[in-house]
Amino acid sequence: MVIARLAPRTRAALICLKIPSLCFAEYEDASLSSWVNKERFQGYLQIDGFTLYELGETGKLVAIAIIDEKDPTEDSGRLKTLIQRVAKEYREHFNRDFQFGHMDGNDYINSLIMGEVTVPSVIILNTSNEQYFLPGEPIETMEQLVQFINGVLNGSAQANGGDGFIQRIKRVAFDARSTIMSVFRSSPMLGCFLFGLPLGVISLMCYGICTAESDDGSDDMDALKREGLSDEEEEDEEEEEDEERQRTAELEGPEDEENEEDDAGEKDPEEKKTD
Known part of the structure; x- marks a missing residue:
């Protein structure tokens, strides 16, 4: 230097x-x-999760060839060679804005974009706003790769992802789903205990609340029925009392007439004597 x-x-x-x-x-x-x-950083390097985080501090876009080094194929070797050639031959054009490299496997990229990337394939990441770009067709030649990179630079390529509000909600849901799936894959019994026990407790609580409300409602109905029955009983009793009064009045009526006739008969002789 x-x-x-x-x-x-x-x-x-x-x-x-x-x-x-x-x-x-x-x-x-x-x-x-x-x-x-x-x-x-070098113009071309092997990229993993930590390296990708470090590259995010440079502010550059990251063009990555997703390959499977454990099971290399002709397509994987061709994409890797194309990325290396672009990083070397087009350095003056793209070095200011791009960092090139390859990544083994697609697990980390899938979790990053909340989707699935085929292997082998090419992806360009914008680590500053979590956007990513995928080619519209498989990359097979140097011209196609250069055209795809130029499309990202001039804004003609379609951007996916981002850091908006909806994407953040999707990220939370995706992380929760990934965590649950990883727990069940590693230890199904532990996953059933961790997630089954809270769900069981919540279910019992909901059942208790629902049954308590129904019991209170049935008690209220019983009370209303009892009040209704008591009112009807009082009305029946009043009607019976009125009937009894009427009967007694009817029975007392003839007796009073007989008493009046007897009194009149007793008075007549006396009146005759006075006469």
């Missing part, structure tokens, strides 16, 4: 690495640290 301080009036620093295309010559207002951060 060669570092040379230019004329004091220009206030610029010149840095040239062994590769001639890697030179920094910017004025004092520019950020030298950001340039160093972007150029601290």
Whole structure:
């Protein structure tokens, strides 16, 4: 590495690495640290989850060839070679905006995009906003790969994912589903205990609440029925009392008439004597 301080009036620093295309010559207002951060990785490298996190700090888009190194195929070897050639032959065009590499397997990418990527395939990730780009057709030639990368740069390629509100909700649901599935795959008995016990307790609580409400409702109905029956009984009793009063009145009526006749008969002789 060669570092040379230019004329004091220009206030610029010149840095040239062994590769001639890697030179920094910017004025004092520019950020030298950001340039160093972007150029601290090789043009092409093997990528894993940790490396992808580190690449996110550079602000570059990451073009990845998804291959299976345990079961290499002709298509996997061709995609890997194409990515390497683009990283080398088109360095001056794409080095400022892209980082190239390959990843073994698609498990990490599937969890990252909440979907499934076929193996082998090419994907471009924007780690700053969690967007990703997939080619519309399988990449088979260098021209197709370069056209796909240029489409991402000029905005013509369709972007998927993102960090919006809906995507965050999907992320929470996807992470919960993935956690549950991983627990059941690793230990089915433990998964049944961890998730079955709380569900059973909640079910019992709901059942208890529902039955308690129904019991209270039945008690209220019984009370209303009892009140209705008591009112009817009171009415029946009042009617019976009225009937008894009427009967007694009817029975007392003839007796009073007989008593009046007897009194009248007793008075007549006396009246006769007085006469």
